[in-house]
Each structure stands twice: as structure tokens, then as C-alpha cells.
Amino acid sequence: MNNQNNKVPSMPRLNSFERFTKVSVWPAYAGCLWALIYAVFVRFYQSAGGQIGMPGQLKEGFYMASYIAGVIIMFCGLVLIALVKPWSRVVPDWVPLIRGKKIQRLIILIPTLLCTAFLIAHGISGIITKALLLGGFITIDFPGWLVLDVRSLALWDLLIYEPWFVIMGIFAGLTAAYYAQASNAPISRFRRSTLLYLAFVFLLTTFFVLAIIYDFGKI
Template identity: 65%
Template sequence: MVQNEKEMKNILTNEKLPLEKLNKFERFTMTSVWPGYLGFLWALLYAVFVRFYQAAGGSVGMPGQLMDPKSGYMASYVAGVVIMFCGFALLLLIKPWGKVVPNWVPVIGGRKIPCLLLLFPTLAGTAFLIAHGISGIITKILHLLSIITIDIHGWSVLNMKSLVLWDLLFYEPWFIIMGILAGLTAFHYAQTSGISISMLRRGTKIYLTFLFLLSSLFVYEIISTLTI
């Protein structure tokens, strides 16, 4: 916490922006690293106890039987690896070695890591996670209300009601929570990497607009392929 407070004072001093001019969200993200740790844990638990479990043939959370189980298991395994990588990436954003290449790395050791090199992929992942969760929840609710009919392929046996409930109560909320934790971590990283508050505020407005449009696009793409 002390180190974060020092970083915060340095950034504010460089920009000549009094601390009291920051809003509550900016103060929170500047000094909080726990979203990064929680995001790492959130990703790790999901990867191990959901994706790797299902890759090993686990049936909990599976609403039926796949037509090609081996391909489904491999897809779950790959997804688990990717999710674990994303979790470790959040640790990278809150640790000192996320800003400077370790000295033991040949040639480039000790060099500062460009902020945008880590920030852009994190923000892109955040947008996908949240848009995925929002669009999934909206379309599943529309299905329950009989406004649309969702057709899922690739299953030899499928309990549609079970699939919808698992998505609504477990899978899609995980995506949204993971996206929020990643977004908070990215905002903290941007602040402690020297990006000005004024630039962050403009960027946040643009990003939220982009997130809204992306979520709307996901919903449209899902509904446009369904039977209404």
C-alpha cells in the first residue's frame, strides 16, 4: 500500500493534479491491487475446477452429451490453459516485473516495458469477457421468455433448460466478474504507469462506448442466427 501511495503522489505531482480532484473510482483503482490478485484466483479456480475438470470427462455443468466428446474435451483443456494465462497476466499488471523486464533476461533485461504493450491486450480481453457475459445473459433470458429460440449444435443429447440455467447462474456471471476484475486491474496499471488522469478519463469514456457497442453487436449476432 505504501508503494502504491508513493506512485500515486508521483503521478499526481507530474500532472500537477491535486489528490482531491480525483473521483472516488480513480482513487480506488490507483491504490488497489486486490482486483489483480482476485482475478488471478478467479481464473485459476475456473480453469482447474471447470475447464480441466470437464476436459477430464467431468459431467457437472454439462447439460448433455457431446456428439464428439474428444474434441469437446480438448476444447475445454485449451480454454483452461488460455484462462490460466489470462490470470497470470493480471499478476503481471500489479507486480514490479510488469513494468520493467527482469535483469536476467538477455539483451532486453532492465528495459522498461511499454505500457500499451500490456494494456491493449488486457482491455481487449476485458471487453470480450464483459460483452460475452452480457450478451449471453440477455439472449438466455429472451429464450426463457419465449421471445427467441436458441438452437445449440454439437450435442447428441441436450437438456436445453439445464444449459440455459447453467449459463445464467454460473458461466455468464463468471465472464462478467472476470471482465470487471481485469478492467479494474488494467485501470490501476494505466494509472501507475504514468498515463495522465485527463487522458484516462477521455479513454474511459471512449472505452465504455466501445463496450456498449460491442455488447450490442454480440446480442445482434446471436439473435440474427436464431429462430424468432
């Protein structure tokens, strides 16, 4: 008897990245810890007047801005934890009126991926431009400082701060990939979206580098 018409189409074979992100939730927890460390030991510490990692004196008001940035970073870290929990895909039972409703994945993925792109582009562009600055190839204007040791700031950025952005972006990106697969995104769409997203991050990074070098803010 011919059963060819009854055959179920086979699922596409997952590559190593897809297999990893399909089951790995630890990047969310690592990213949350990474965010908390930076928020507490960099942003909150410096906003309280700590001098380690501060190659100068900020203008009035920028210390509060640093504190606010720390709060936002902590919140972003907690969001990563939410992405690996079931209630980020289906509204919990304790929410009235809409309990049990499926959450559209793009509502979660779009802001997460935009933040991820910013983190990676910020970090990579910062590393590139600070290296060029230290090599004497470019000059950069640093607003917000009353007194500043430019070389010291560039070294702190190059070795500590900008790598933090890149690593945080990687954790966020891996978590977003897990969420997309846990939300049953079709694998073909997942693959196309991943390639398009990487192209977007590349273009955004390029824009950031050019913006820093040519100081678009003064145009």
C-alpha cells in the first residue's frame, strides 16, 4: 500500500546556534547578573561620588543621569529573566479579563531586539573609536565633563565599559532567540529574521562609528 501521501513533512534540521538557543536559559540569568553588577558597582557607585573609573569630574546633573541609567539597566536585566518564564508567552491566571491569552511574540521581541542592537552597536563602536582615539587617528568631544583625562577615559571605555555593552548585548540576543523559539516561531522565519537582524546590527554599528568620528551631534 502506498503511504507516500500520508507522510508528515520532516522538520528542518536545526543548526548549532538554533539548538543552543532552543534549550539554553542560562544567558538570561547571566545577563541579569551582568546588568546588576554594572548598575550597582558602576552607575550607582559613581552617582554616589565614587572615583574609581572616573577620570574627571562630571557636570551638575550628570550624576543623577548615571543613577537613572543604573535603574534602567537593572530593569533590563530583570526583563531577561521574564523572557524565559512561561508567563512571558501566556498571560498568567491572576491577571483579570485577559488571563490565558497568548502574548504576541513581536510585542516582546521588538523592544528586546532594539535594545540588544543598541548594546552591541554601542559597545563595538566604542571599542573601535576609543582605539582610534588612543592611536591618535581621531579626536572625540566628550560633553558632560568639567574636568577630564581623555586618555584615562578612553582606556576605561576600551577595557571595561564598552566590552560590558557587547557582552550584555550577546546575553540579551541569546535570550531573545530562546524566546522566539519557545514562542513557536517558524524555523524558516527565525533564520531569515536572524540574518536580517545581524545586517541591521552591522549597519547600526557603522552609523555609530561614523557619528562619533564626524560628530553628527554638531551638524
